[in-house]
Amino acid sequence: MSLPSTTVVVVTWRGRDHVTACLDALARQRPHRALVLDNASDDGTAALVAAHPSAPAVVRLPRNAGYAGALAAVLPRVDTEFVAWLNDDAAPEDSWLGHLEDALRAAPGAAAATSSLLLADGATQSVGVRLTADGHGADLVLAGREVFGFCGGAALLRTDVLRSCGGVPRGFFCYYEDTDTAFRLRLAGHGVVSVGPARVRHRHGASTDPGSRLFHRWNERNRLLMLLRCAPAGVALAQVARFAALTAVLPWRGGPKPANFRLPLRLQVLAEVLLRLPAVVAQRVAIGRRATVSRAAVWREWAGR
Incomplete structure (x- = not known):
C-alpha cells in the first residue's frame, strides 16, 4: 500500500460549531494525512477533534498564533509530497483532494493549486486570486481566467517548493499569507493553477469577522x-x-x-x-x-x- 501524498492541515480556533463538518468531509477524501492545528481553542473544540472517528493527528499551540502562524508552526512536521491548507469552516466535496493532486501532477511547472470556494448559497467566493494594479490580492469569481495566486482557505502546495521559497510568513497572523506566498512562488519561477472541479463549501466569516x-x-x-x-x-x-x-x-x-x-x-x-x-x-x-x-x-x- 502506497503512502499518502498529501498532509491536509486544518487550522482551527474556537471551531466547535463547524470543525466537525470539515473533518467529516475530509474523511471522505482520497487517502491522506490529516493534521489539525488547534490555536489554543477554549470552547470545547479540542474535545470534538479528539473524539472524531477519523482520528486526525493534533497539534495544540499554547496560544493563538493565527492562521499564518499556525501553518508556519506545523510545516516542519509535514513529510509528504504535498501540503494542503484547509479552513476549519470549509467542507470539501468528496473528490476535492483528488482533483487538486491530479492537477498538480499534470502541471509540473506549478507549485500550488487553488480550489473553487462556494458560499452557502452556492455563489462562487473564489477560484483564485488576482493582483490589482495597486497591490491588493482580490478573489477571482469567474472560472477560466489565469490566476496570480491561490486562496489559502483551500489549496494544495508542493511541500519542498514551499519550504525552498521561505515557508509561511508567520508574522502576518492572518490574511495575505496566501498572496505573499503566491508572489514568492512566482518570483521563484513557479506557477499556480485553478482547479474548478475541486469544490469546497465555505462558511465565510465563521472563523473571523470580515468587518471587524x-x-x-x-x-x-x-x-x-x-x-x-x-x-x-x-x-x-x-x-x-x-x-x-x-x-x-x-x-x-x-x-x-x-x-x-x-x-x-x-x-x-x-x-x-x-x-x-x-x-x-x-x-x-x-x-x-x-x-x-x-x-x-x-x-x-x-x-x-
Whole structure:
C-alpha cells in the first residue's frame, strides 16, 4: 500500500460549531494525512477533534498564533509530497483532494493549486486570486481566467517548493499569507493553477469577522508588508506613501468613514509596519536571493490583469 501524498492541515480556533463538518468531509477524501492545528481553542473544540472517528493527528499551540502562524508552526512536521491548507469552516466535496493532486501532477511547472470556494448559497467566493494594479490580492469569481495566486482557505502546495521559497510568513497572523506566498512562488519561477472541479463549501466569516477592526488591521498591514517583501521597491514605497498620505488627510475629510479609513486604525497599521521594517528588509533581501524571476517582471505580468 502506497503512502499518502498529501498532509491536509486544518487550522482551527474556537471551531466547535463547524470543525466537525470539515473533518467529516475530509474523511471522505482520497487517502491522506490529516493534521489539525488547534490555536489554543477554549470552547470545547479540542474535545470534538479528539473524539472524531477519523482520528486526525493534533497539534495544540499554547496560544493563538493565527492562521499564518499556525501553518508556519506545523510545516516542519509535514513529510509528504504535498501540503494542503484547509479552513476549519470549509467542507470539501468528496473528490476535492483528488482533483487538486491530479492537477498538480499534470502541471509540473506549478507549485500550488487553488480550489473553487462556494458560499452557502452556492455563489462562487473564489477560484483564485488576482493582483490589482495597486497591490491588493482580490478573489477571482469567474472560472477560466489565469490566476496570480491561490486562496489559502483551500489549496494544495508542493511541500519542498514551499519550504525552498521561505515557508509561511508567520508574522502576518492572518490574511495575505496566501498572496505573499503566491508572489514568492512566482518570483521563484513557479506557477499556480485553478482547479474548478475541486469544490469546497465555505462558511465565510465563521472563523473571523470580515468587518471587524482586527480584520481591517491585519488586511491593511499585511498588504503593505507583502508589497515591501515581494514587490518592486518603487511600487512598495509608493503604496506605503499613499497609505500614509491618505491617513494624514483623514482629520480634514468630513462625512462617515469606512472602517478601514478610521484614523486610529490606520495609525496603528503604519506604526506596526515601521516597527517591522528592519526585519522586512532582511526578508526582502532573502526573497530576492532565491528569486529566478525579477520583481519587475512578475509585477508587469500580473498587476492589474
